[in-house]
Amino acid sequence: MYDYIIVGTGLAGISFTEKLIKEGKSFVVIDNEGRSSSLIAGGMYNPVVLKRFTDVWKINEQLALAKPFYEGLQEKLGIQFWHPMPLLRRLLSVEEQNNWFEAADKPNLEKYLSPKLIREEINGIIAPFGYGKVLETGYLETGELIHSYRNYLKSLNSYRQETFDFKEFSFTDNEVVYKDIKARHIVFAEGFSLLNNPFFNELPLDGTKGELMIVRIPDLNIDFMLKAKVFIIPIGNDLYKVGATYDWEDKTDEPTEERKQELIEGLKDLINLDFEIVLHTAGVRPTVKDRRPLLGRSRESERIHVLNGLGTRGVLLAPFLADKLYKNIENNEPLEENLSIHRYKKFKIKK
Numbered sequence: 452m453y454d455y456i457i458v459g460t461g462l463a464g465i466s467f468t469e470k471l472i473k474e475g476k477s478f479v480v481i482d483n484e485g486r487s488s489s490l491i492a493g494g495m496y497n498p499v500v501l502k503r504f505t506d507v508w509k510i511n512e513q514l515a516l517a518k519p520f521y522e523g524l525q526e527k528l529g530i531q532f533w534h535p536m537p538l539l540r541r542l543l544s545v546e547e548q549n550n551w552f553e554a555a556d557k558p559n560l561e562k563y564l565s566p567k568l569i570r571e572e573i574n575g576i577i578a579p580f581g582y583g584k585v586l587e588t589g590y591l592e593t594g595e596l597i598h599s600y601r602n603y604l605k606s607l608n609s610y611r612q613e614t615f616d617f618k619e620f621s622f623t624d625n626e627v628v629y630k631d632i633k634a635r636h637i638v639f640a641e642g643f644s645l646l647n648n649p650f651f652n653e654l655p656l657d658g659t660k661g662e663l664m665i666v667r668i669p670d671l672n673i674d675f676m677l678k679a680k681v682f683i684i685p686i687g688n689d690l691y692k693v694g695a696t697y698d699w700e701d702k703t704d705e706p707t708e709e710r711k712q713e714l715i716e717g718l719k720d721l722i723n724l725d726f727e728i729v730l731h732t733a734g735v736r737p738t739v740k741d742r743r744p745l746l747g748r749s750r751e752s753e754r755i756h757v758l759n760g761l762g763t764r765g766v767l768l769a770p771f772l773a774d775k776l777y778k779n780i781e782n783n784e785p786l787e788e789n790l791s792i793h794r795y796k797k798f799k800i801k802k
Contacts (some may be wrong), residue, residue, distance in 0.1 A: 452626065452633045453477045457800040458615050459640035460484075462593065462765045463758045465600050466773035467638055469524065472775070473563050479632050480604050483614040485644075492734070493663055493684060493694045494591040496766040498563045501540050501585070501678055504554035506563065513767040514587060520770040521591065528603060532596045535589035538580040539569060541679040541721065551583040563587055575671050575724040588676065590684050590692075591766045617649055622752050633756075636780060643702075643735040649715060650749040651757045653797055659738040659763075662710040663694035665730040671722065681717035690729065693718050706733040738762040746776050747792040757792060 454476040457464050464480065469504045471478050496517070498510040507513070521533040542548050548568060555564040565584035572578075604610035620637075621628045644659050645651055669689045677683040684692040696710040711731055718726065737759050739745060746759035758776050761768045778784040785791075792798045 452635065453479055454635050455479075456481065456627065456629055456632060456634045456637040457640060458482070458637065459642060459644075460597055460601055460604070461640065461642050462596075462640075462769035463642070463761055463773065464640035465524075465596070466769040467518070467640060467758055467776065468604070469520070469770075469772045470777045474781070479609055479611060479634070479775045481611045481613060481615055481629070482601070484601070484612055485614075492593045492637075492661075492736075492765070493682060493692050494593045494766060495538075495588070495676060495682060495684060496591065496764070497538055497588045497678075498767075499560065499584060499585055502603055504550055504560070505576040506559045507562070507764065509771070510563075511769070515584045516770040516774060517588045524596070524600075525699075528596075530595060530599050533589070533593040534592070536674070536676055536685075538585040538676040538678060539580055541576075541578045541677065542568070542580040544580060548580060552559060555583075573673065575668075576673075576677070576723050577721060577723055590676065592686075593766075622754055624752075627752070627754050636754050636756060638756045638758055638776070642737045642759065644747075645737065645757070645759050648757075650751060650755055651745075651759075651792070652761075654745055654757070654792055654795065655740045656760060657699065657738050657740050658702050658735045660698040660733060660735050661695040661704070661763075662698075662706055662714065662731065662733040663692060663696075664711070664714050664728055664732075666691055666693050666718070667727040667729055668722070668724055670724045677721065679717070679721045681714060681721065683718070683721065702735055704733055704735065706731045707720065736765075741789075743789045743794075744768065744772055746772060746779070746786055746790045747790050747798070748780075750798060 455471055455478040457468055457480045460480060460482040468480055498507050501506060525531055527535055544570055554560050555566040563586050568581045569584055570581040619630045626633050639648055644654050667689050668691055673685055681693050686692055693714055696713055739760040745757055747757060749755040779786050788794050
């Protein structure tokens with residue numbers, strides 16, 4: 452018998468699997484290798500909400516786990532996918548400059564916001580009021596990580612490429628069973644596919660479609676990320692990621708002309724250089740209406756668990772939440788109310 456079955460190899464599934472490896476637990480991972488938001492995500496991580504100049508919830512704890520986690524995973528897999536890199540936020544007015552100075556003075560933000568504005572002109576960028584510099588930022592090549600990690604799991608004979616069939620799943624008080632696999636627990640980390648999961652499909656996973664472009668801009672030559680109406684991330688060879696859009700109605704993975712034009716307009720608002728669109732892609736982020744993750748066990752069994760709802764900040768949240776869920780399962784450490792699915796009336800567990 453295995454300790455765990457994990458369903459999904461996005462950032463959530465990878466983070467939980469790595470926690471199991473660290474703790475010496477046995478496991479099997481199941482994934483159908485379909486499209487996921489993790490695969491096409493921009494991958495930017497940033498400790499500050501740049502619309503309001505406020506810190507991200509529990510950001511100190513998230514960063515403390517994420518940095519050694521991804522650096523260690525890079526070394527193990529032998530590839531580079533974790534790229535620390537400064538982020539410049541374009542400022543739009545004197546008022547925004549003043550708001551920046553005010554935020555940079557706050558104790559919870561002073562280590563993330565540089566108090567000195569960048570005022571010099573940068574070739575090709577439209578920014579008459581300069582930039583604020585955000586520290587402890589960068590981006591994760593999510594697609595590279597996921598492809599490499601799947602191969603790593605295959606080398607361990609711990610991976611099955613298939614769509615999880617709930618008709619083949621059962622459970623007792625002591626175990627869960629999927630086809631020929633028996634385990635103590637199962638963790639569903641399926642992203643937006645959670646809507647097809649009979650144990651958790653009543654959770655308020657809303658889903659927010661995002662579209663992203665990769666563009667070639669030969670004359671830009673920046674080695675930092677840039678945020679305005681859109682973000683720009685340099686990924687080498689004159690290529691840049693440009694994103695991202697937000698659509699709460701469309702739940703398909705198909706790119707649209709409307710959102711493409713939105714990205715183009717946002718890019719033209721930020722730069723006055725020629726560019727070529729190389730790729731335009733889309734995915735549905737697993738977002739939740741109250742903007743908090745979904746962790747916990749099902750009503751039906753204490754052996755069936757969910758790790759989902761990472762939304763737009765999954766790079767930093769994934770290791771943090773995997774650690775929380777593992778300790779909840781193995782050590783019976785209670786989940787904070789705003790993380791647990793039991794905050795919802797339908798998922799209250801009788802004590």
